[in-house]
Amino acid sequence: MGEIAADGYDPKTFFKSTQFYGLNRDQIIKDVLDGKADVGILRACYLEDAVNRKVVTTDQLKFINLKNDPEHICLHSTRLYPNWSFGSNPSVPPAVLSAVAAGLIAQKPVGIGLYWSVASDFTSIDNLLKSLQLGSYQRFSKEWFWQRIIEYRFWVLGTLAAFALLLIHSFIVSRTVNIKTQELKESLKRESQSFHEAQEAHRRLMKMQRAAVVGQISSLIAHELNQPLAGIKLYARTLQRAKDSGTLTEDKLGTALAEIRTDADLAAAIVERVRSYAKGARSERVSSEVSELVNKAVREFKRQSGERVEVKLTQAQPVHVIVNPLEFELVIINLLRNAAQALQELGVSNPKVDLTIRRSDNSAMITIEDNGHIEKETIAKLSEPTNSTKADGLGLGLQIVRSIIENHGGKISFSQATSGGLRVEIRLPVQEETK
Numbered sequence: 001m002g003e004i005a006a007d008g009y010d011p012k013t014f015f016k017s018t019q020f021y022g023l024n025r026d027q028i029i030k031d032v033l034d035g036k037a038d039v040g041i042l043r044a045c046y047l048e049d050a051v052n053r054k055v056v057t058t059d060q061l062k063f064i065n066l067k068n069d070p071e072h073i074c075l076h077s078t079r080l081y082p083n084w085s086f087g088s089n090p091s092v093p094p095a096v097l098s099a100v101a102a103g104l105i106a107q108k109p110v111g112i113g114l115y116w117s118v119a120s121d122f123t124s125i126d127n128l129l130k131s132l133q134l135g136s137y138q139r140f141s142k143e144w145f146w147q148r149i150i151e152y153r154f155w156v157l158g159t160l161a162a163f164a165l166l167l168i169h170s171f172i173v174s175r176t177v178n179i180k181t182q183e184l185k186e187s188l189k190r191e192s193q194s195f196h197e198a199q200e201a202h203r204r205l206m207k208m209q210r211a212a213v214v215g216q217i218s219s220l221i222a223h224e225l226n227q228p229l230a231g232i233k234l235y236a237r238t239l240q241r242a243k244d245s246g247t248l249t250e251d252k253l254g255t256a257l258a259e260i261r262t263d264a265d266l267a268a269a270i271v272e273r274v275r276s277y278a279k280g281a282r283s284e285r286v287s288s289e290v291s292e293l294v295n296k297a298v299r300e301f302k303r304q305s306g307e308r309v310e311v312k313l314t315q316a317q318p319v320h321v322i323v324n325p326l327e328f329e330l331v332i333i334n335l336l337r338n339a340a341q342a343l344q345e346l347g348v349s350n351p352k353v354d355l356t357i358r359r360s361d362n363s364a365m366i367t368i369e370d371n372g373h374i375e376k377e378t379i380a381k382l383s384e385p386t387n388s389t390k391a392d393g394l395g396l397g398l399q400i401v402r403s404i405i406e407n408h409g410g411k412i413s414f415s416q417a418t419s420g421g422l423r424v425e426i427r428l429p430v431q432e433e434t435k
Contacts, residue, residue: 002128003065003078011132015039029056039064045074045114081128085119225270228263231303235260266300269326285408287431288328290319290357290364297332298355301340308351309340315357319364320431327404332366334401335424339370342422346372364428370421379422382414 001011019037021028025046032040033056050056065077072080086104088097101118109115130137149156177184235256242248291313298311336353343351348371356367382398405412410428417423 001132005131026050026055029061033060044072044076044080048074079124081124082119082122083114225267228267228270231263232260232267235263270330285322285324287320287322288325290321290366291315293323293325293328294332294355294357294366296325297329298336300329301333301336305337305340309336309343310350310352311336311355312352313355313357317359319357319359321364321408321428322431323408323428327408331401331404331426332368334398335368338398339368339372339422342374343370343372348372359430360427362430362432364430366426366428368424368426369417369419371417371419372421374416374420374422376416379414379416 001014004011004014025042028037028040028042029047029050031037047056047061051058063075063077067076067078069076069080086100088100104116105118107116129135239248239253239256242252294313298313302311339353340351343353350371352371354367354369356365356369358365358367402412405426405428408428410426412427413425415423415425
């Protein structure tokens with residue numbers, strides 16, 4: 001339209017009609033070829049891209065008003081204007097702005113001649129708006145005003161009539177409202193007070209929830225990374241001792257390195273999981289057989305803690321669930337670790353933990369029982385936030401376990417086992433075969 005105005009034509013009436021296609025620019029080319037449009041306008045370099053994609057060939061089209069500009073290899077029929085611009089919020093530090101600007105300007109021009117520069121001159125755009133009488137250059141003359149009145153006369157009359165009716169209605173209503181004003185003021189005052197109290201309670205609740213989430217994530221990092229990092233440190237120390245004593249063999253080296261890789265992979269998986277929690281991302285879940293995940297968790301628990309606690313697994317039939325394997329294994333490892341620590345503190349001579357997997361209706365039931373001793377009052381407190389049976393514990397381990405189970409649509413409960421120890425029952429939805 002700027003080129004049309006520069007040639008002395010009225011851009012408002014030059015075309016009989018115009019149609020905008022948005023980002024569907026290939027359709028512009030197709031409509032011109034099919035005769036549905038006389039002229040198609042594309043951004044610079046798009047036609048060359050369409051030729052490369054074999055959407056059109058150059059001999060099918062006629063190019064109008066081509067500019068002779070040796071600095072740009074793409075055909076263009078209008079003056080060129082600044083393209084994409086980067087901006088920033090006022091709160092961005094100047095050092096960051098300088099670094100971003102320097103990084104953009106340092107980039108070399110691409111093959112089609114595009115490059116970044118400082119956005120210091122928008123005169124060409126300002127002149128374009130001025131020539132088209134757009135934006136701040138739009139003319140509001142008396143002639144223009146009356147033309148708009150005539151053009152939208154029905155809307156104007158309708159608006160005036162509605163405004164008059166509104167004034168009459170407001171006058172009638174105001175007399176009625178004045179009678180109830182005092183009562184409404186009192187009511188609004190009470191409502192405002194209640195609203196502010198609710199807002200304050202909501203802010204306190206959100207603050208507590210954020211604190212709980214931070215605590216859970218911090219506990220998960222410290223709690224779960226401790227074991228793989230300790231394993232890596234142990235194997236590294238073993239390799240150093242073997243090297244110093246001259247007993248380091250290829251078998252020992254390969255075994256130790258494999259264990260170090262296993263611990264490093266576990267640590268990396270835990271960190272990635274924690275990052276997903278912090279971002280609020282939904283964990284990836286797959287169909288899994290419960291006993292396979294439980295066996296893997298038991299092996300990892302024994303690898304971390306040794307054979308100090310006997311773990312017995314019983315399963316009536318295969319049960320499939322849709323879970324995140326790492327999260328589910330962390331749940332089992334946490335519960336086994338808690339049971340082992342409780343049995344050690346009680347001084348049980350023959351510590352045992354029984355794991356049972358069964359299906360009940362549409363739920364997978366995973367039960368963990370130890371042969372220790374726990375009071376019923378203590379069991380009741382296990383469902384409370386940040387409560388722990390350990391003297392130096394914060395209870396966040398169980399909070400993380402509960403959060404994972406509930407995020408999978410399941411439930412966790414605590415009761416006293418027949419042996420007197422703690423019985424933990426996890427209920428998860430099973431994966432139906434028909435689905």
